[in-house]
Amino acid sequence: MATKVYMDYAATTPVKKEVLDSMIPYYTEKYGNPSSVYSLGRESRKTIDESREKIANILGANPKEIYFTSGGSEADNWAIKAVAMANKDKGNHIITSKIEHHAVLHTCEYLEKHGFEVTYLDVDEYGMVDLEQLKKSITDKTILISIMFANNEIGTIQPIKEIGQIAREKGVYFHTDAVQAVGNVKIDVNELNIDMMSMSAHKIYGPKGIGALYIKKGVKIDPHIHGGAQERKRRAGTENVAGIVGFAKAMELAYENLEEHISKLTKLRDKLINDVKNKIDYVRLNGHPEKRLPGNASFCIEFIEGEALLLNLDMAGIAASSGSACTSGSLDPSHVLMAIGLPHEIAHGSLRLTLGDFTTEKDVDYVVEKLVEIVDRLRQMSPLYEKVKGV
């Protein structure tokens, strides 16, 4: 069935029309290489500069501190590996959390194979990092703390300003993966004590394959891609001009309407959470009840397989996602659901519904209606459910 209701905005978002319209000329008539000296090239250069300025202004950064990348994964890789390489003389210890995106976790694991030591902080049942544990983990060898702004699976928002404060007091760099937070949270990099921040356009109604790393002036970090002089000689390669323009446009739109976006999504999300909890038994909400992304509703529905749930939702025209092993194509259960202490059998029934700018109340009603039907049907086949219900 064709998708009737898209509820996977945390995976990616459609490109908004205004964003696409802003990009098209840079594929067709304004195709000059930004490094060329003639006016066609200079025009591309000017557009990149303007886009960088727009993004920097929104984040309270200096344009010289914004470096375009191919997206969030590249920004994470760059921040962590290149700070590690550039600060080897100072230490070899990195602190991160157990619920980071794989772009952070796998990068840290790679560094462990090359002589770095990594502390993976626990989180509580809501997915929150413990600031006391963080403080205690810092040693005189610690060079970097990398903690995500908001979690992609369970939506929990971390106390970023406090983490940044701790890092600053100890003279340790602080990187945050803000891929899910950008466009959903007001961000001022200075106010929040952030040294480096990863971003991605395709989560905020921009194109895929473009993002950025904010690098605060003065951070000691190696260049990431060697080659030409682009991105202040730190990330070589002819710029993705149209992508950059689209990213800046998407940022502009997101922050122009931030309050409205947050209040609309929060209302729809809470309706969804309440309806699901009221109409289905043995359901739990994953993540923090309040400190969560406005569009994130993550559940564990007991006595259900996430995979079966997703397939049935798909048959009803609903696009959603699950963190359980069986659906993500890997054999490991979601490291996030494990880290918040869920047993495997509960993690198996996880369902992530993420809402966005095109979600309507009707969509929420439709998803709840179908979900109730599907859960009921699947549970009828579950001997465990029958046992607890005493039927």
Ligand SMILES: Cc1ncc(COP(=O)(O)O)c(C=O)c1O
């Ligand atoms: C928290 C987080 N970090 C990083 C990424 C990777 O971003 P990208 O797809 O732009 O590489 C994602 C997206 O899946 C994400 O949710």
Ligand code: FES
């Ligand atoms: S094996 Fe599927 S979540 Fe444990």
